Amino acid sequence: MALVTTTEMFKNAYDGGYAIGAFNVNNMEIVQGITEAAFEEKAPLILQVSSGARKYAKHVYLVKLVEAALADTDLPIALHLDHGADFEVCKSCIDGGFTSVMIDGSSRPFEENIAVTKQVVEYAHAHGVVVEGELGQLAGVEDEVNVESHSYTDPDQVQEFVEKTGVDSLAIAIGTSHGAF
16 A cells, blocks of 8 residues: 555544544654554554654655555555644655645744745645644644744634645644643
């Protein structure tokens, strides 16, 4: 089975009433552990790669590890960039075989976030790749993203953001937390 996008994966999950796990990976052991557990459950999954993981393990090695997981399990797997900082990082992942990217422009002013997200969406969609955008920020440290205080998603901005950017999904900050504290 080849890598899949999250579009059909999410549709099946909504229709079937189940969730899909998304797991950050950065080495062989993590990829093996996650995919072996998913195989036992016959569960589709999203393997996510952060900028730090791309620096640590290199893009090409991570893609090959995920390709090995596909060959070993024949599961529906999407390969997703987690918190892409700019267009260039997202483009590199799109060109390098990822089926999904997140452009995290949440630290930018609203209009700049729209502009960079729209640029990524246009490039990604032309290559059959789905895009997740982000509005709002959660306090904490995750990889190279360090946020000192919450900046919750403004519900009044959501519709405008989605309409102007064309994102396929949206990460919002509504009070949960993640990362190191």
